[in-house]
Amino acid sequence: MQLIPIGIIHSPFQQAQGTPVQPFSARDIRGSVEVFAPFLPGLNDLEGFERIWLLFWCDRASAAELLVTPYRDRVKRGLFATRAPARPNPIGISVVRLLEIRENTLQVAELDILDGTPLLDIKPYVPQYDSYPTARCGWLDADNIDKGTLTADSRFEAGPQKPSS
Amino acid sequence: MQLIPIGIIHSPFQQAQGTPVQPFSARDIRGSVEVFAPFLPGLNDLEGFERIWLLFWCDRASAAELLVTPYRDRVKRGLFATRAPARPNPIGISVVRLLEIRENTLQVAELDILDGTPLLDIKPYVPQYDSYPTARCGWLDADNIDKGTLTADSRFEAGPQKPSS
Numbered sequence: 001m002q003l004i005p006i007g008i009i010h011s012p013f014q015q016a017q018g019t020p021v022q023p024f025s026a027r028d029i030r031g032s033v034e035v036f037a038p039f040l041p042g043l044n045d046l047e048g049f050e051r052i053w054l055l056f057w058c059d060r061a062s063a064a065e066l067l068v069t070p071y072r073d074r075v076k077r078g079l080f081a082t083r084a085p086a087r088p089n090p091i092g093i094s095v096v097r098l099l100e101i102r103e104n105t106l107q108v109a110e111l112d113i114l115d116g117t118p119l120l121d122i123k124p125y126v127p128q129y130d131s132y133p134t135a136r137c138g139w140l141d142a143d144n145i146d147k148g149t150l151t152a153d154s155r156f157e158a159g160p161q162k163p164s165s
Numbered sequence: 166m167q168l169i170p171i172g173i174i175h176s177p178f179q180q181a182q183g184t185p186v187q188p189f190s191a192r193d194i195r196g197s198v199e200v201f202a203p204f205l206p207g208l209n210d211l212e213g214f215e216r217i218w219l220l221f222w223c224d225r226a227s228a229a230e231l232l233v234t235p236y237r238d239r240v241k242r243g244l245f246a247t248r249a250p251a252r253p254n255p256i257g258i259s260v261v262r263l264l265e266i267r268e269n270t271l272q273v274a275e276l277d278i279l280d281g282t283p284l285l286d287i288k289p290y291v292p293q294y295d296s297y298p299t300a301r302c303g304w305l306d307a308d309n310i311d312k313g314t315l316t317a318d319s320r321f322e323a324g325p326q327k328p329s330s
Contacts, residue, residue: 001168001222001283003254022294035245039253042231044243048303052245055256057166066207078209080200080217080287083294088204089168089285091220093258095297118166120254122245126305129187129248131296132260138213140291 007035007104007119009056011111016060016157021071021150022083023094023110030099033106033119040104043122047101051125052108057118058090062158069155072146077139086156092117095125172200172269172284174221176276181225181322186236186315187248188259188275195264198271198284205269208287212266216290217273222283223255227323234320237311242304251321257282260290 011031013019020026033054035043046052063086069075070082085092092113099107106122139145176196178184185191198219200208211217228251234240235247250257257278264272271287304310 001170001285003166003168005166006253022291024293039231039245042244043246044232045246045304046243048301048306049246050301051297053258055254055258066204067209078211079207080204081208081210081214081289083288083291087286088171089220091256091286093218093220093288095295120166121252121256123248123258124246124302124305125297125300126187126248126302127298127300128189128305130260131298131300132216132290133292133296133298135290135292135296136213136215137289137291139210140289140293141213 003057003120005118006039006121007033009033009054009113009117009119011113011115013114016114016152016154019114019152020112021152023096023112025150026110026112029111030107030109031111033108035104035106037104043101046124049098049124051095052098053123053125054094054096054113054119055121056092056113057120058085058092059118060114060158061086061090061156064088071150071152073139081138084156091120168222168285170283171204171286172198174198174219174278174282174284176278176280178279181279181317181319184279184317185277186317188261188277190315191275191277194276195272195274196276198273200269202269208266211289214263214289216260217263218288218290219259219261219278219284220286221257221278222285223250223257224283225279225323226251226255226321229253236315236317238304246303249321256285
């Protein structure tokens with residue numbers, strides 16, 4: 001199970017600190033997705049979709065830990081009950097808004113991804129497959145979690161920025 | 166970018182032929198997700214979520230082609246405007262309904278995945294991150310596509326079942 005990059009994501013964010021946590025915190029953020037030339041024909045018909053899934057490799061995530069304190073809470077949660085980027089397979093999924101496609105470059109909005117992140121896949125966002133507006137969501141439904149716009153810090157980031165713990 | 170299996174998906178489907186296309190075609194289908202023992206602590210807090218994302222490796226998909234005829238249409242579309250499983254990085258994403266967790270086994274419903282598929286990740290389904298009920302969706306909005314319950318055939322499957330083309 002070996003992945004290949006099919007493109008690269010360009011965004012205003014050079015490090016986790018200050019990067020929006022999820023697209024809902026990134027309404028005004030714009031960036032672009034560069035798809036490598038050999039994959040260009042695969043972009044046909046994509047422009048009709050308002051939103052697309054980006055699948056990407058969280059290349060700057062720290063090693064996975066199975067209990068983590070997520071950004072929106074203050075207690076440790078099971079990793080698979082969170083969207084933390086430091087995972088056994090650090091694959092991120094984000095719904096972004098598709099603005100325009102020119103040749104191999106997609107202009108997108110509501111981007112919560114670090115600059116230079118390897119792109120693994122693009123899929124169309126299809127409400128019939130993906131939208132469950134009322135799904136109950138565990139610890140995230142609690143009254144005491146942070147419901148506002150949020151940005152990340154370095155807690156899940158590898159490298160010198162990370163405080164030793 | 167090397168992946169590791171964190172578990173295995175058990176379903177009633179041994180081959181693509183007859184497998185539901187997407188969870189909306191699989192309302193009554195139940196199966197289970199076996200998470201390998203080392204990852205067990207990561208399942209804490211997951212039971213409160215009504216739905217979860219399964220990320221999986223489409224291990225029986227054929228080699229990717231960049232223009233494909235999707236199940237719901239009769240003309241070739243750009244691969245990235247479809248959810249076909251045969252992709253440069255054959256990672257599938259499906260929202261399933263979580264019924265119960267016992268130790269390392271999750272009982273799930275609305276399962277559209279082949280039996281024995283390697284599990285890559287589990288993420289909680291969070292409407293605030295994932296639900297865009299009215300997103301416009303390109304060729305899938307056309308009147309002439311198949312809107313009903315659908316099952317797959319062997320067109321994206323590797324191996325002897327696949328007709329030579």
